[in-house]
Amino acid sequence: MKEHILVVDDESAIRSLLQTYFAKNGYEVxxxxxxxxxxxxxxxxxxxxxxLDVLLGDKDGLEVLASLKKAHPKLPVIIMTGIGFDxxxxxxxxxxxxxxxxxxxxxxxxxxxxxxRTLNYR
Amino acid sequence: xxxxxxxxGQRIFPADPQLRERDQRLESLKAVAGKMGHDFNNLLxxxxxxxxxxxxxVPPESPAAQYAAAMENAxxxxxxxxxxxxxxxxxxxxxxPKPLDxxxxxxxxxxxxxxxxxxxxxxxxxxxxxxxxxxxxERQWVRAIQQLLSNARYALAMGGALxxxxxxxxxxxxxxxxxxxxxxKVFTLRISDSGFGxxxxxxxxxxxxxxxxxxxxxxxxxxxxIAHSITQLHGGxxxxxxxxxxxxxxxxxxxxxxxxxxxxxxSGRHSxxxxxxGRILFVEPDPLIREVLRSSxxxxxxxxxxxxxxxxxxxxxKQWPANWSLIVSELQLxxxxxxxxxxxxxxHQPGVKCILLSAASAMPEQSREKLSPIVLKKPFTLRxxxxxxxxxxxxxx
Numbered sequence: 001m002k003e004h005i006l007v008v009d010d011e012s013a014i015r016s017l018l019q020t021y022f023a024k025n026g027y028e029v030x031x032x033x034x035x036x037x038x039x040x041x042x043x044x045x046x047x048x049x050x051x052l053d054v055l056l057g058d059k060d061g062l063e064v065l066a067s068l069k070k071a072h073p074k075l076p077v078i079i080m081t082g083i084g085f086d087x088x089x090x091x092x093x094x095x096x097x098x099x100x101x102x103x104x105x106x107x108x109x110x111x112x113x114x115x116x117r118t119l120n121y122r
Numbered sequence: 123x124x125x126x127x128x129x130x131g132q133r134i135f136p137a138d139p140q141l142r143e144r145d146q147r148l149e150s151l152k153a154v155a156g157k158m159g160h161d162f163n164n165l166l167x168x169x170x171x172x173x174x175x176x177x178x179x180v181p182p183e184s185p186a187a188q189y190a191a192a193m194e195n196a197x198x199x200x201x202x203x204x205x206x207x208x209x210x211x212x213x214x215x216x217x218x219p220k221p222l223d224x225x226x227x228x229x230x231x232x233x234x235x236x237x238x239x240x241x242x243x244x245x246x247x248x249x250x251x252x253x254x255x256x257x258x259x260e261r262q263w264v265r266a267i268q269q270l271l272s273n274a275r276y277a278l279a280m281g282g283a284l285x286x287x288x289x290x291x292x293x294x295x296x297x298x299x300x301x302x303x304x305x306x307k308v309f310t311l312r313i314s315d316s317g318f319g320x321x322x323x324x325x326x327x328x329x330x331x332x333x334x335x336x337x338x339x340x341x342x343x344x345x346x347x348i349a350h351s352i353t354q355l356h357g358g359x360x361x362x363x364x365x366x367x368x369x370x371x372x373x374x375x376x377x378x379x380x381x382x383x384x385x386x387x388x389s390g391r392h393s394x395x396x397x398x399x400g401r402i403l404f405v406e407p408d409p410l411i412r413e414v415l416r417s418s419x420x421x422x423x424x425x426x427x428x429x430x431x432x433x434x435x436x437x438x439x440k441q442w443p444a445n446w447s448l449i450v451s452e453l454q455l456x457x458x459x460x461x462x463x464x465x466x467x468x469x470h471q472p473g474v475k476c477i478l479l480s481a482a483s484a485m486p487e488q489s490r491e492k493l494s495p496i497v498l499k500k501p502f503t504l505r506x507x508x509x510x511x512x513x514x515x516x517x518x519x
Contacts, residue, residue: 011164011167013167013168014164014167016168017167017172017175018171020175021171021174021175024175036426036427067425104164104167105166105167105170105201107170107174108171108174108175
């Protein structure tokens with residue numbers, strides 16, 4: 001059975017890119033544009049992993065991370081950011097339960113590797 | 123790694139009027155340029171991503187693969203440029219401070235710079251560098267010092283002297299205020315060249331983002347902005363003195379104690395929102411009103427849920443345990459009306475607090491008796507909305 005990824009990003013171009021890319025690499029992919037939609041979807045469907053943008057239009061992604069981890073402690077969440085990762089943000093993400101983090105500007109295969117790594121170490 | 127004492131510092135603007143005006147102007151310019159850099163960087167992500175997909179799909183020797191490679195190269199060049207822009211405008215986004223031998227860093231960069239000089243350059247270098255340990259980001263400082271030395275190299279194109287000094291200094295109260303620094307104990311770095319200098323009209327603007335007199339060689343005009351941003355991020359101050367045909371001196375003051383780093387962070391991450399826990403439901407068909415009301419509650423740590431209709435709101439309401447803090451509903455909804463929705467919600471969670479938003483002049487009698495919701499008549503101010511929210515959450519208004 002395919003592993004199921006939820007991609008949360010408020011940029012539609014990035015959502016469709018990641019949906020295409022993960023699907024091409026054998027995953028079932030669901031996308032969400034808002035924090036609200038992401039929280040609803042995690043309650044509605046079985047998921048193996050969430051890839052979450054740190055800057056969402058409607059909410060700080062780190063707050064969403066905390067809500068997701070509270071509702072689904074075992075669901076791994078990888079944090080994505082557009083412009084690098086400062087140490088403070090990283091520490092905050094880890095403190096709130098992030099399983100990993102990637103910069104969106106990295107090549108896609110590195111994001112895929114991070115997803116593989118996280119799923120293999122569950 | 124952040125130091126235990128690292129925390130958001132309140133921005134102090136210098137008391138010196140010129141420095142103050144300069145820093146305020148730079149802050150505005152950096153905010154605009156930083157936003158543009160960030161947004162453009164986000165646009166590059168799907169472009170680069172789809173390039174990866176195209177590369178996987180087309181035969182490597184095909185013209186299409188070559189076109190894709192050329193486009194990817196162009197996008198990567200854009201990405202690298204935006205990295206510099208973001209380093210200049212938002213250095214806190216890639217900030218990893220740790221104990222740093224600043225004196226050794228300066229010496230290394232100076233040696234590298236000197237090594238590049240040809241024997242016929244006619245440049246002499248003197249240095250007086252005292253031991254200096256700071257709490258700082260090594261990668262950022264390497265970049266800042268390289269930028270400053272690169273400027274000096276240009277100014278010394280016809281030869282001259284470069285002098286670099288680094289020494290501890292105790293600043294007096296007035297000087298401290300003039301510079302907008304917190305710590306009396308500082309390390310002062312001076313990089314002076316005896317090059318051709320700048321007229322005042324140029325030196326006044328030299329720290330501005332994208333300001334350059336060397337556009338013909340495609341200089342980005344970011345070097346001094348980067349040095350300014352990095353210095354300020356480390357709790358320090360930078361000043362530039364220049365005189366035409368006499369040279370330029372850049373002075374950087376850095377606190378010798380661990381500074382309270384000025385990291386603005388993202389989305390008000392450090393703005394200490396009021397810790398009001400709880401869950402709020404908006405039932406509002408108008409996306410504009412939803413957006414405004416939701417963003418106006420950013421000061422809380424409330425979990426906000428949104429529904430377009432009463433039916434959708436009820437479904438959402440019943441999905442969660444019956445401990446909602448507040449419902450904010452439009453009176454006139456498509457389908458189930460606002461009062462009808464509130465009655466159903468009340469049946470699920472007796473006593474739930476409600477606010478009705480109404481364009482109409484009066485509430486239907488039955489819902490007023492049953493729920494006693496507060497009715498906010500449009501138009502209303504956001505201040506009034508907050509007051510009502512506070513009342514409902516039993517907070518001081």
